Amino acid sequence: MIIYTLPKGTYSEIAAKKFLNYIDGNYKIDYCNSIYDVFEKVANNSLGVVPIENSIEGSVSLTQDLLLQFKDIKILGELALDIHHNLIGYDKNKIKTVISHPQALAQCRNYIKKHGWEVKAVESTAKAVRIVAESGDETLGAIGSKESAEYYNLKILDENIEDYKNNKTRFILIGKYVKFKNIPEKYKVSIVFELKEDKPGALYHILKEFAERNINLTRIESRPSKKRLGTYIFYIDFENNKENLDEILKSLEKYTTFIILLGRYPVFE
Numbered sequence: 001m002i003i004y005t006l007p008k009g010t011y012s013e014i015a016a017k018k019f020l021n022y023i024d025g026n027y028k029i030d031y032c033n034s035i036y037d038v039f040e041k042v043a044n045n046s047l048g049v050v051p052i053e054n055s056i057e058g059s060v061s062l063t064q065d066l067l068l069q070f071k072d073i074k075i076l077g078e079l080a081l082d083i084h085h086n087l088i089g090y091d092k093n094k095i096k097t098v099i100s101h102p103q104a105l106a107q108c109r110n111y112i113k114k115h116g117w118e119v120k121a122v123e124s125t126a127k128a129v130r131i132v133a134e135s136g137d138e139t140l141g142a143i144g145s146k147e148s149a150e151y152y153n154l155k156i157l158d159e160n161i162e163d164y165k166n167n168k169t170r171f172i173l174i175g176k177y178v179k180f181k182n183i184p185e186k187y188k189v190s191i192v193f194e195l196k197e198d199k200p201g202a203l204y205h206i207l208k209e210f211a212e213r214n215i216n217l218t219r220i221e222s223r224p225s226k227k228r229l230g231t232y233i234f235y236i237d238f239e240n241n242k243e244n245l246d247e248i249l250k251s252l253e254k255y256t257t258f259i260i261l262l263g264r265y266p267v268f269e
């Protein structure tokens, strides 16, 4: 059985390896070029690992959108990794352009600005490192993991170049079904919905249902509905250990045009 993720040396690969410690079954990692490709590959018996949120730059909006688009793929688990970016290449003084994934470029925005480099975005940090390695071009630098520098035999020119300490990214395990070896205590639920009416207090009614049940929300976020400017859908994550999930979802139905359960899943350390 296969678990799909981003290329060798990406932070997503590191997260996938960590998930494998918790999963029951014999899975092999296979690599995709982009988050979109991971969603396309995940089928009946396979799984995927993709990033969903970063502590500096916020949501990975592509993952949010694809969770809605691929309706039969659910979130099956979550874990967070410390992310420490490195400047990778040949000679720091010769660099003119830095290449990386947009999330990584954004997490090092101040560092890049300070050096006055141009930036170029690609599908993953490991692809950036590969481009620098294959080109042999000393004017290029990549931002990526220590593992990717080792894999492509390039030098680490600077370490911990993220703009803020405690940089963390949350990764999700996606698919249809998985069995874990040991299930942790902590469970979360992710939902997405559209409010029925655009009127004062519309979102308040939703939040009230959670407040009255003493349920802790861990994230609330709006994304464009993509139908009209100024219309939104909402993503909410909440803790769910003992409370009756069906009853909670039922209580929200009357305020929404649709509500989709993206997953009820364990949170791993």
Ligand SMILES: O=C(O)C(=O)C[C@]1(C(=O)O)C=C[C@@H](O)C=C1
Pocket (backbone or CB within 6 Å): 006, 009, 010, 011, 012, 013, 051, 054, 060, 083, 101, 103, 104, 123, 124, 125, 126, 169
């Ligand atoms: O390109 C990678 O290494 C990834 O795993 C993607 C990704 C992301 O999209 O957030 C993962 C973690 C970091 O936040 C930067 C990039």
